[in-house]
Amino acid sequence: MSCDNASIKIINQFVDVAPLYAHVVNQQGWQYGLYPGLLGETYPAWHIHLSGRAHAKDKATYDEVLYAAPGLQPIADLYATIKEELAPGYGLVRAYINGHTYGMEGLPHRYAKPSDREKIVVIYLNPEWRDDWAGEMVFYDPARECVSVRPRPGRLLMFDGALLRASRPPGRLCPTLCMTLCFHLRPLRQQP
Numbered sequence: 001m002s003c004d005n006a007s008i009k010i011i012n013q014f015v016d017v018a019p020l021y022a023h024v025v026n027q028q029g030w031q032y033g034l035y036p037g038l039l040g041e042t043y044p045a046w047h048i049h050l051s052g053r054a055h056a057k058d059k060a061t062y063d064e065v066l067y068a069a070p071g072l073q074p075i076a077d078l079y080a081t082i083k084e085e086l087a088p089g090y091g092l093v094r095a096y097i098n099g100h101t102y103g104m105e106g107l108p109h110r111y112a113k114p115s116d117r118e119k120i121v122v123i124y125l126n127p128e129w130r131d132d133w134a135g136e137m138v139f140y141d142p143a144r145e146c147v148s149v150r151p152r153p154g155r156l157l158m159f160d161g162a163l164l165r166a167s168r169p170p171g172r173l174c175p176t177l178c179m180t181l182c183f184h185l186r187p188l189r190q191q192p
Contacts, residue, residue, distance in 0.1 A: 007160045008139060009086070010149060014123065014156035015078060021125050023074050024048075024097055024179060043107060045100055046177065050075060052094025052184070061091025061186060079183055082121055086158060090119060093184035097125075099177040100135065104169045108140060111184060112161030118186050122157040125179040129153055133174035140164040151178060 029048045051066040063083075067076045075095065083090060100106070112118035122137070129135070129151045137157065139147040148168075149157055159165070161184065170178045 007163055008147065008149070009156075009158040011156040011158075012152060013154045015154045017123075017125050017154045018127050020074055020078065020123075020181070021127050021179070024125055024181065027071075027097065030099070043105055045098055045104055045106075047099065048097040050095040050097065052092055059186075061093060061188065062095075063092045066092055066095055075181065078123070078181075082156070082183065083185075086121070086156075087119055087185050089188055090185035091188045093118060093186045095181070095183050098167075098180045098182060100167060100169055101177055102170050102172050102174055106167035106169070108164050108166045110162055110164055114162040116161060116186065118161030118184055120159055120161045121183040121185065122159075123181040124151045124153060124155045124157075125181055126151065126176060127153050129178075130173075132171060133178070134168055134171035135174065135178040136168045138166050138168060140166075151180075 027048050030046055031048070032046050033044045050072060051069055052062040053060065063079075066072060066079060069076065079092065079095065083092075111120050131150065133151075135151045136148045137151075139149070139159070140163075141147070149155075170176075
């Protein structure tokens with residue numbers, strides 16, 4: 001599978017992150033450890049599970065659970081916009097927030113098998129991000145060459161869940177947690 005324009009979509013300034021960032025920072029439930037259900041090896045990170053499945057064998061979608069979750073209205077509203085504008089015909093598999101600090105290496109891994117046809121949407125939440133803070137997301141093509149996407153406030157990154165990828169840690173100069181909001185989406189009807 002190659003990393004071409006059809007596999008990776010970037011939209012800059014998709015959302016005003018200032019109010020979303022304030023909402024996320026005050027969320028209860030931050031945990032440090034392995035986030036369950038990913039395919040491949042990963043290292044621990046900070047995360048908050050918001051909605052959806054925790055196990056890869058669960059094939060249900062959880063849109064209504066996210067919409068009904070107390071305290072998550074800004075996130076549910078953002079998800080509804082993403083679904084309407086970028087992923088009609090898809091349902092929510094899970095939603096969570098990730099946080100990385102200096103030294104938290106990410107190993108190459110996949111979120112899904114190609115047959116799952118999942119899409120992953122990542123929103124960069126930090127209201128400020130400098131290039132010398134690093135924290136790129138790296139995608140690997142079959143020749144093991146890399147395509148790198150840098151964090152930007154409000155940047156939306158959508159990609160095929162079967163792509164091999166890794167999150168690079170923030171650099172030593174980064175004074176904050178690099179935070180992303182993630183939505184995993186699956187087609188509502190399996191197509192032949």
